[in-house]
Amino acid sequence: MDAVSWNRFQFGFLVTYHYLFPTLTMGLALLIFFMKLVAYKSGDERYDHAATFWAKIFGINFAVGVVTGIPLEFQFGTNWARFSNYAGGVIGLTLALEGLFAFFAESAFLGLFLYGKQKLSAKMHLFASFMVFLGSWLSGYFIIATNAFMQHPVGYRVGPRGLLLSDMWAYLLNPWAFWQYLHNMTSAVVAASFVVAAVGALYTLSDRHKEQARVFLKVGVVAGLISCILILFPTGDQNGKMVAEYQPAALAAMEGKYETSDKAELAIIGQPDSVNKRLDNPIIVPYVLSYLAYGSFGAKVKGMNDFPKDELPDNTELLYYGYHIMAGLGTIFIALMLTSATKLWRGTLETSRAWLWMLMLAFPFPFIAVTMGWMTVELGRQPWLVYGLLRTIHGTSPKVAGGSVAFTTLGFMGLYFVVGVLYLYLIHRQIAKGPIDFAQAHTIDEAGA
Amino acid sequence: METVWFMIIALMMAAYVVLDGFDFGAGILHLLVAKTDEERRTVLAAIGPFWDGNEVWLLAGGGILVFAFPRAYAAGFSGFYLPLTIVLWLLILRGVSIEFRSLEASTLWRSFWDGVFFLASSLMAIVLGAALGNVIRGVPLESDGYFSGPLFTNFGLSSHPGVLDWYTVLIGLLAFAMLAMHGALFLRLKTEGEVHRRATGLAGRLYVAVLALLVLATYASAMVQPKLLSGIGARPLAWVLALGVLASLIAIPTSLKRTNEAAPFFASCGLIVSLLAATATALFPTILSSTIDPAFDLNTGNAAAGALSLQVGVYWWIVAIALAIGYFVFLFRSFRGKVDIHHDYGH
Numbered sequence: 001m002d003a004v005s006w007n008r009f010q011f012g013f014l015v016t017y018h019y020l021f022p023t024l025t026m027g028l029a030l031l032i033f034f035m036k037l038v039a040y041k042s043g044d045e046r047y048d049h050a051a052t053f054w055a056k057i058f059g060i061n062f063a064v065g066v067v068t069g070i071p072l073e074f075q076f077g078t079n080w081a082r083f084s085n086y087a088g089g090v091i092g093l094t095l096a097l098e099g100l101f102a103f104f105a106e107s108a109f110l111g112l113f114l115y116g117k118q119k120l121s122a123k124m125h126l127f128a129s130f131m132v133f134l135g136s137w138l139s140g141y142f143i144i145a146t147n148a149f150m151q152h153p154v155g156y157r158v159g160p161r162g163l164l165l166s167d168m169w170a171y172l173l174n175p176w177a178f179w180q181y182l183h184n185m186t187s188a189v190v191a192a193s194f195v196v197a198a199v200g201a202l203y204t205l206s207d208r209h210k211e212q213a214r215v216f217l218k219v220g221v222v223a224g225l226i227s228c229i230l231i232l233f234p235t236g237d238q239n240g241k242m243v244a245e246y247q248p249a250a251l252a253a254m255e256g257k258y259e260t261s262d263k264a265e266l267a268i269i270g271q272p273d274s275v276n277k278r279l280d281n282p283i284i285v286p287y288v289l290s291y292l293a294y295g296s297f298g299a300k301v302k303g304m305n306d307f308p309k310d311e312l313p314d315n316t317e318l319l320y321y322g323y324h325i326m327a328g329l330g331t332i333f334i335a336l337m338l339t340s341a342t343k344l345w346r347g348t349l350e351t352s353r354a355w356l357w358m359l360m361l362a363f364p365f366p367f368i369a370v371t372m373g374w375m376t377v378e379l380g381r382q383p384w385l386v387y388g389l390l391r392t393i394h395g396t397s398p399k400v401a402g403g404s405v406a407f408t409t410l411g412f413m414g415l416y417f418v419v420g421v422l423y424l425y426l427i428h429r430q431i432a433k434g435p436i437d438f439a440q441a442h443t444i445d446e447a448g449a
Numbered sequence: 450m451e452t453v454w455f456m457i458i459a460l461m462m463a464a465y466v467v468l469d470g471f472d473f474g475a476g477i478l479h480l481l482v483a484k485t486d487e488e489r490r491t492v493l494a495a496i497g498p499f500w501d502g503n504e505v506w507l508l509a510g511g512g513i514l515v516f517a518f519p520r521a522y523a524a525g526f527s528g529f530y531l532p533l534t535i536v537l538w539l540l541i542l543r544g545v546s547i548e549f550r551s552l553e554a555s556t557l558w559r560s561f562w563d564g565v566f567f568l569a570s571s572l573m574a575i576v577l578g579a580a581l582g583n584v585i586r587g588v589p590l591e592s593d594g595y596f597s598g599p600l601f602t603n604f605g606l607s608s609h610p611g612v613l614d615w616y617t618v619l620i621g622l623l624a625f626a627m628l629a630m631h632g633a634l635f636l637r638l639k640t641e642g643e644v645h646r647r648a649t650g651l652a653g654r655l656y657v658a659v660l661a662l663l664v665l666a667t668y669a670s671a672m673v674q675p676k677l678l679s680g681i682g683a684r685p686l687a688w689v690l691a692l693g694v695l696a697s698l699i700a701i702p703t704s705l706k707r708t709n710e711a712a713p714f715f716a717s718c719g720l721i722v723s724l725l726a727a728t729a730t731a732l733f734p735t736i737l738s739s740t741i742d743p744a745f746d747l748n749t750g751n752a753a754a755g756a757l758s759l760q761v762g763v764y765w766w767i768v769a770i771a772l773a774i775g776y777f778v779f780l781f782r783s784f785r786g787k788v789d790i791h792h793d794y795g796h
């Protein structure tokens with residue numbers, strides 16, 4: 001592998017791994033705040049216990065999110081020095097604002113939220129949970145705005161030494177960032193709802209913590225249904241339209257479309273064959289792609305064959321599957337949550353064991369969908385690092401050898417493997433302990449047991 | 450504007466060292482000052498609510514560096530590729546050890562993480578010091594604005610020095626002693642009983658080590674980087690800061706004898722801030738000196754981002770830092786006083 005490939009692989013690995021944790025952090029932050037709010041307004045103790053239980057899981061998850069996030073902030077300088085040099089004057093703004101506005105709030109209030117239940121009034125504790133939510137959602141915005149600039153640069157001017165900011169608000173309010181943010185944050189809520197519902201299903205199935213399980217199922221399924229619908233429409237739909245407008249080459253590859261045509265068909269299933277330039281074993285729906293991409297059934301969609309090779313993403317297969325797996329899972333999620341919500345409303349959810357099994361086992365899939373979605377975004381951006389301005393091959397650090405990057409990649413993989421195993425073990429333990437015992441957990445801890 | 454951003458970055462870095470410094474120090478010392486499990490948990494509870502927030506100063510400082518001086522960020526971070534990666538691994542291990550240690554009751558589990566916490570904290574303190582040493586000494590920056598520093602050569606100084614040579618190691622040791630002392634003073638402030646007693650004893654002894662190393666390091670720095678002396682000589686601000694260093698050095702041992710526990714800790718904060726600020730003032734406007742040719746130096750003039758960025762950035766920064774200071778004051782006030790793991794160890 002050459003140095004560029006090692007760098008790409010390293011960044012892809014680090015950010016994919018990191019992002020598994022913030023997904024849950026941001027989703028849970030909203031749900032926890034919601035539970036605290038219900039508890040505060042109604043005085044319903046169960047919701048307060050539920051929030052306390054999830055806060056414990058949130059704490060472990062956050063810690064891993066933080067330690068895996070720090071390397072990313074450094075990556076831009078260590079591995080992508082020419083990119084930082086070229087674009088730093090613009091993207092540095094959001095990176096700095098993220099640290100200043102979001103991470104400070106998040107970390108300071110998380111300390112208060114996790115350690116301060118006894119020290120703060122109920123109202124201040126609720127406020128701390130709100131600030132944790134706000135901080136994590138703000139941090140999401142700044143990082144998405146950074147990425148959106150790489151997808152669709154706006155508000156800049158080309159200067160002698162690189163890009164310069166020319167219009168701050170245009171940069172901060174990039175239209176690409178708007179839909180990407182909403183879609184992405186919704187996906188975090190999907191993931192957290194699935195996790196909360198899965199734990200509810202687990203407790204119900206194993207006949208433990210029945211009261212809490214009921215709260216979890218209710219919160220998980222209701223939030224899950226709302227977010228699963230929002231993720232398809234309008235947010236997913238709008239994201240697709242932006243790709244069609246600004247990154248037509250990426251759209252062709254995402255859809256596995258080789259030939260240019262009007263009244264373009266949408267491929268539901270099929271395997272792209274990039275040697276013979278066709279989609280094998282396709283199942284298609286005529287006209288739909290033209291409509292989804294450009295809002296009219298007759299619109300022309302340009303196929304991969306009509307793009308010069310140096311404007312096409314270099315891994316069109318993975319791009320195609322990334323997109324199809326995300327969208328396919330999204331469709332299944334809607335069906336799953338619609339049925340669960342109907343059962344919840346009728347009061348039969350707790351007794352449909354088969355359905356509870358499904359809910360319990362479904363929780364990993366939103367994380368897969370999120371990862372696949374990001375694969376789509378980042379592979380679709382290739383061969384550009386900053387779309388239309390800087391190519392990925394021109395972004396690396398000039399004096400860092402591929403071998404050094406290989407070494408650190410292997411080191412990170414080893415370290416992250418260990419961290420991942422510990423994480424799963426600790427989360428498992430927390431779930432096994434359960435929410436009710438949590439109140440007594442302090443006493444056990446204090447006894448040094 | 451560039452000057453303002455140079456000062457902002459120096460300030461953020463000094464705030465980072467003061468804040469994360471006390472939890473590094475706690476990590477360096479906890480095996481010595483805390484013997485039983487209960488004492489160890491007291492140490493962790495003392496830093497528990499703060500360490501993550503403290504680390505954010507590093508991230509925010511890094512973010513500001515990309516933003517204000519992208520060339521210096523690109524050159525520095527890619528040049529120190531391997532050492533920085535090692536820093537990252539240490540930070541990961543440290544964060545994990547603080548958060549995971551008390552989640553499991555087994556003594557083996559806890560001893561393991563105590564060891565990791567100690568090692569990662571100690572190495573971090575040394576590496577931070579060595580990094581500062583590199584910035585003072587200069588690095589082999591070439592005409593394209595990049596450099597690549599080998600981890601070590603023969604530990605001697607030359608135009609192509611390693612990241613570790615006798616000088617940077619010396620600064621690393623100074624940082625180790627200084628942060629250990631800083632941590633001891635923090636623990637003295639936050640704890641009672643045995644931990645308090647041991648921390649007080651250690652602080653006194655570490656002070657002597659700091660004083661000796663500081664004299665040595667000052668002499669060495671003046672030799673290694675002539676700009677330092679001439680910079681201090683030419684800038685009255687640097688004289689004031691140097692007086693601040695002296696005053697803090699006197700205040701630490703005298704206030705240690707009295708019962709006021711906050712004073713020595715704040716004196717130690719003052720020592721760190723005035724020392725770093727004096728160094729930055731003396732080196733200004735250079736951000737990173739080249740050991741090959743002074744013409745390749747990166748300074749506030751040739752490394753800065755565009756004028757508009759720097760302009761709007763200042764407004765954002767003022768608002769953000771006012772908020773951040775607000776949060777931190779609130780956080781530290783909420784957890785003021787001695788830690789008591791029986792009542793507020795909500796973790």
Ligand code: HDD
Pocket residue numbers: 179180181183184185187188190191231232236237239240241243250326327328329330331333366367369370371372373374376377378380
């Ligand atoms: C639970 C996760 C999840 C689910 C079920 C979906 N998505 Fe998604 N999608 C994401 C999670 C995600 C993501 C990981 O969050 C992405 C990556 C970047 C972003 O902002 O959101 C994304 C990006 C993304 C993009 C941008 C691609 C690019 O910029 O190249 C499009 C067009 C869609 N999605 C479309 C959809 C459609 C039509 C879905 C149908 C239901 C769908 N997504 C479900």
Ligand code: HEM
Pocket residue numbers: 007008009011012013015016019080143144146147150371374375378379381382384385392395
């Ligand atoms: C959290 C979700 C994200 C995931 C899963 C993700 C995934 C990836 C992957 C897989 C690659 C490798 C691409 C390739 O080899 O073709 C990549 C590259 C990269 N991404 Fe992302 N990314 C994410 C978010 C971001 C964000 C928010 C930014 C910017 C702030 C960003 C900046 C980059 C950069 C600089 C590269 C390296 C250059 C390149 O390959 O173009 N990524 N990412």
Ligand code: HEM
Pocket residue numbers: 015018019021022023025026061062063064065066067068069070071072073103106107136137139140141143144184501504505508
């Ligand atoms: C190139 C991409 C990324 C970089 C450079 C990055 C950087 C970081 C850093 C440095 C931290 C630690 C902050 C702390 O100490 O509190 C962190 C945590 C976090 N990041 Fe990322 N991140 C990236 C991708 C993402 C994405 C795509 C999102 C969400 C949209 C995200 C959301 C968060 C959140 C919410 C946290 C808080 C900790 C947690 O959630 O577990 N990050 N990130």
